[in-house]
Amino acid sequence: MRAIQLKEFGGPEVLELVDVPELQECRAHHLLNVTRAGVNFADVHARTNSYLTPVPLPYIPGNEVVGTTADGRRFVGLTRGGGYAEQSQVHRRVAWEIPDDVTDDQAVCLALQGQSAWHVLYTFAQVAAGETVVIPAAGGGFGSLAVQLAKRAGAKVIALASTEEKRRLARELGADATVDSTTSDLPNAILDAAGGPVQVALEMTGGKVLRDLVSTLAHRGRMVVYGYASGTTTGLPTYLLLEKSIAVMGFWLPHLYSDREALPTSMEKLFDHVRKGEIRTVHGATYALGDARVAHAVLATRAHTGKLALDTTR
Template identity: 55%
Template sequence: MRAIVMKKTGGPEVLEISDVPELTPPRAHRVISVRKAGVNFADTHVRTGTYLADVELPYTPGNEVMGVDDQGRRVVALTRGGGYAEQVAAHRLTCWPVPDAVTDEQALALTLQGNTAWHLLHTCIKVSSTDTIVVSAAAGGVGTLAVQLAAQAGARVIGLASTPSRRALATELGASAVVDSRSDDLTEAVLDAAGGPVTAVLEMTGGQVHEQLLATLAPLGRMAVYGYAGGTPAPSSGRLLLERSLTVQGLWLPHLYSVRGALASSMETLFAAVAAGTLAPVLGQQWPLEQAAEAHRALENRTVTGKALLHVSD
């Protein structure tokens, strides 16, 4: 079968199409014939050797897929790598049938990024109608879903995005106000847009952006951190945490893989919302499997809006 294999870490050029043996699934796993594979910032960290978990080379990236399982059902699955391939082995606890009312592309958008958005809001932040919440990368895969879910929970949403068209999309999805994420003084820009300190922040950039957004929080505010797309994780200022009694919580979705029912429940909720028309995944660009390197370049250059994916088979 065909798969993207990286034999070393580095730039997008290390992602090479190869022929590899077909799979023999481990116990409690099922083989999925992949139709679509999600492309996420976590994959770029794997490729550059900056991922939260070590991987053994040669390695096939990709942590989410949509396809057909060995029983002929349309399914989506979360994996621990291997998704950029014509077949992948997925554990039965992180594999879910797709309802007829949900398209292949919509289902894939919900799998990693939808679950991330849902658990950032409901497991970490515990969002409510009293919140004013900042959503980083509001036009991205997680951000477009988080804006909608937070607004539907009654929260006032401040969306961050880098271009006028991306900010317009955030507004269309339910943001009450939008901010240029490249503002020289991001703290002041957010405070101006919100009319004062906010109660919650979803943060995925790291570095200086992390510190600037932390400073927008009111006393007892909460920040949920789910990435460092800027390349530099930022430790939170201990003094500021104490001065304002702030809470900062990280979320790495694989920690929920073994929590029985956690992801099954959120997947059921997300599927139902899409089927009912109350949640609309924003579908971005699609590349053939052999152009995985181009997909990574687009993601890193911030030219992708919504869900980025690889087309593997029909």
């Protein structure tokens, strides 16, 4: 079968299209003929050897797939690598059969980024009606879903995005106000848009952006950190955390894989919201498997909107 493999760490150029042996049936797993593989920042961290866990080489990236079993059932699931391929093994505990009225393109938006947005907001931040929440990268796959989920909780949403196109999309999805994330004075721009300090901030960049967002939090505010796209993982302003009794929580979706209730419950609700038209999945671009390098280059520029994916049948 065809797969994207990296034999060394580096830029997008290390992603190679190769032939590897087909997979065999494995106990407690679904063997899927993959139709979509999600492209996420976790894959970039794997490629650059900056992931949260060691990445053994050679390695096939991709933690999120949609595919069909030999008997024709469609599943979306989470993996620990191996997604950028024509076949993938997905453990039954983290695989969910896709309803007939949900498309492959919709489903690939939900497994990793949809579930992450759900649990960052509801399980960790516990955002409540009437609170104000700041959502970064609001035009991306995670952010576009988080905007909608936060609004469903009754929150006031301040959406951050780098272009007017992405800010317009965030407003269409329900954001109450938008802020240019590239502005030189991000804290004051957020405070102006929110009308004062905020109760919840989501963070995925690190470095200066993290410190800027912490400074906008109200007393006893909460921040959930779910990424470090800048590569910077230090810099929490301890004095400010103490001064305002701010809670900062880290989030990594694999820590929920062993929970028998959390992910099945959220996936069922996400499917239901999509089927009823209550949540809109936003699709960026879908690339052929052999164009994984292009997909990673686009992801790095952060110029896209919505979900990026690979069509492994092309």
